[in-house]
Amino acid sequence: MAKKTTKTQQSKRDFLYLTAASTGAVGVAAFGWAFIDSMNPAADTLALASTEVNIAPIEPGQAITVMWRGKPVFIRRRTPEEIEKARNADLSTMRDPQSDTDRIVDGKDEWLVVVGICTHLGCVPLGQKPAEIKGEYGGWFCPCHGSHYDSSGRIRKGPAPTNLKVPDYEFISDTVIKIG
Ligand code: FES
Missing domain, CATH: 1.20.5 (Single alpha-helices involved in coiled-coils or other helix-helix interfaces)
Known part of the structure; x- marks a missing residue:
């Protein structure tokens, strides 16, 4: 039974x-x-690693995060307003002054590519998803200690000492970039 x-x-x-x-x-x-x-892989093999990313599906105002050498990389397709803000910002008020044109490659104003690690103590800032807070300057906000980055990834307020790092990258076609 x-x-x-x-x-x-x-x-x-x-x-x-x-x-x-x-x-x-x-x-x-x-x-x-x-x-x-x-x-x-040995450290020297890792150092050579590069990654190719298809950016065709990203609409203006959208962003994606890809991993490269173990780090998040933010790829944002900026709107005309975001580009204008980044271009017109007063460099004399910045902690780490750098013009927006020096932070983009191949004259592709729409595309900003930065390593997504806060330069203060290494948190990953918010601002990639539509619902996430982008900080007072419309770029990214690091909630760990309150760093605000603008739409060029430059530090504008808070304790971070330098801008978000722009990695080595290039456009290998209009819709594909190679990072590293
Ligand atoms: S780690 Fe980003 S503000 Fe401290």
């Missing part, structure tokens, strides 16, 4: 399964780390 399982027995059994599964996962993780670490 089939034995009936009560709810309590069932949840006890689920707990045992879960415990066994997590112990197994820790074991695999511990073993996996040594294995994966031994497969990591």
